[in-house]
Amino acid sequence: MSLPVVAIVGRPNVGKSTLFNRILGVRNAIVDDQPGVTRDRHSAVADWSGRRFTLVDTGGLVPESVEALERQVNAQIRAAIEEADLCLFVVDGRAGITATDRDVATVLRESGRATLLVVNKADNADLARRLVWEFYELGLGEPQAVSALSGLGSGDLLETVVAELPERTAAPVDPDEITIAVIGKPNVGKSSFLNRLLGEERFIVSPEAGTTRDAIDTTLAYEGLRLRLVDTAGIRRHAAIEVGLEYYTYLRAVRSLERAQIAIVMLDASQPLSRQDLRILNLVEERGRGIVVCVNKWDLIEKNDRTAAGYEAAFRAQAATLAYAPLVTISAKTGQRVRRALDVAIEVWEEWRRKVPTPALNRALHQATARVQPPQSKGRRTGRVVRILYGHQVETGPPLILFYTNDPKAVPEHYRRYLEHALRDAFGFAGVPLRIQFRQASPQTRQRVDPASQGAT
Structure with missing residues (x-):
């Protein structure tokens, strides 16, 4: 079953990307953030009040040049109408209604696609009350005032979003x-x-x-x-x-x-x-x-x-x-x-869906750390050697491997990549993104697994 898609649309410089980041960062929004390449991030899976949906930001995907602005924004809206379950039409409350805003509103009204009108840059409650009245003119229902920058109104907006999402019944999953x-x-x-x-x-x-x-x-x-x-x-x-x-x-x-x-x-x-x-x-x-x-x-x-x-x-x-x-x-x-x-x-x-046995995983880990030792931790008056003690695979599809160490924050990205290459050399994982996370080992485990930790502070 595909998740409902919520697309953030609107003309340039109204705060679409800021709202995207705000929705994913508000305190009760749980974001399913798969580790991997983070550049050019324009979508993420979020959960609010138990409803999961895919949030898509159009900022950066549609060229935002001054030339042919109406044509570009109209293209963006047409695409969202074709594919999104819900459109968040973002306008600039301080700038008021523009000709482009009116054109977009007309297209959205005529499409029949579910749309929430979001009046951004309402930085306090009094300003929010004053700004929204003008936007009733667009004929898209009650405007939702928010400040994407400060977060004002974002929780109320999310409650409205999940109420508007279509109900979907998951089809039975065939494991084979x-x-x-x-x-x-x-x-x-x-x-x-x-x-x-x-x-x-x-x-x-x-x-x-x-x-x-x-x-x-x-x-x-x-x-x-x-x-x-x-x-x-x-x-x-x-x-x-x-x-x-x-x-x-x-x-x-x-x-x-x-x-x-x-x-x-x-x-x-x-x-x-x-x-x-x-x-x-x-x-x-x-x-x-x-x-x-x-x-x-x-x-x-x-x-x-x-x-x-x-x-x-x-x-x-x-x-x-x-x-x-x-x-x-x-x-x-x-x-x-x-x-x-x-x-x-x-x-x-x-x-x-490969699952690596824990003994084999730890043999590969110890061989890799013997070839290239982890670097010393930094930011302390007396650095200490980072020790990766053991690991196990906790998930498949895609694989997730947890390594336990005496100092998880001190493991640099280049060493994580080294361990990834070592695991791929040992076990394959061709075509599969390999997720690796580091966790703090308990003192008891460190003493049992790592004799060098005896008496360490």
């Missing part, structure tokens, strides 16, 4: 079913890839309808396994959203990944790796999904015996944090290696 989302920017060949897969005689295909704005899922019986393909290929074209297509694609990917275990991210071999490609790749890692990089249109490339290696090296240089992700070159047009992409996705699924 592999759910794969095929995502990527427009025109990379997602439809051709899926059509080529579904045209193979060895597949048994049955289409199943998803939710109202979810794409059609397809279940396959393949090599004794049951696969569910979450099809994001059919992006509905609309002239008004062409300029906002990057945001639209991102929103589709967010929704699809909520229901998937593995993502096949499609790239176009004939085009350089773009910012949008990297955003989608980073989103998969943030969400903790297994990942297969599928480079389509390989038939269009002039090749020699070094072409594939050269392309992969260039990709790894630009997407350095995804060194663990397998890369498959395909041609959906000719069928070249299309089934190989599916086979690799199944291999990644096996890694995604």
Whole structure:
């Protein structure tokens, strides 16, 4: 089941990103923040009063230049109407209603999409009461006054948000079913890839309808396994959203990944790796999904015996944090290696749910710390050696490993990456984001496991 999507929309400089950060930071909002790449973060899963939803910030996804401002904002709204369950239309209470605000309000009213009008920059209660009256003119119901900067009114806004979210019933989860989302920017060949897969005689295909704005899922019986393909290929074209297509694609990917275990991210071999490609790749890692990089249109490339290696090296240089992700070159047009992409996705699924026995994990840990010792802790008059005593895996899908140490805060990021590489060398985890956390070991455990800690303060 995909989570409801709440999209923050509005013209530039009204405080959309500040509101996004405020909602995720208010005291009772529990944020499902998967460790991973944090740059270009535009969505997060939050829980308020027991209701989980995906919050999407349009700031940074839609260009905010002065030129063609109305067209850009209109594109943003069209995309949100297509994919979001609820729109938070943010306006600047101090600036008052602008012509762009009126145009956006008209589009939202005519769409029938559930919308909350959020009057931002109401920095105190008296100002809030004075500012909201003007905005009743927009015809979107009672304005909600907030100060995204200070947090005033954010709790009341969240209560209204969860009251407006649609009720959804979770479908039964089949533990043996592999759910794969095929995502990527427009025109990379997602439809051709899926059509080529579904045209193979060895597949048994049955289409199943998803939710109202979810794409059609397809279940396959393949090599004794049951696969569910979450099809994001059919992006509905609309002239008004062409300029906002990057945001639209991102929103589709967010929704699809909520229901998937593995993502096949499609790239176009004939085009350089773009910012949008990297955003989608980073989103998969943030969400903790297994990942297969599928480079389509390989038939269009002039090749020699070094072409594939050269392309992969260039990709790894630009997407350095995804060194663990397998890369498959395909041609959906000719069928070249299309089934190989599916086979690799199944291999990644096996890694995604891999559970490493604790004795084997600790042998790998001790070998790694013997090769490269953790650095001394800093910020003390007399530094002490950081000791990572033991660890165990507490979750799968994706894997989460806890290491217990005498000083968790002193373990630097570069050493965490070193341990990640050591674990991948020992156990694989190909295509899977590996979560590693450090916890404080109890004094009793330290004395039992680490003789050097005897008498330590």
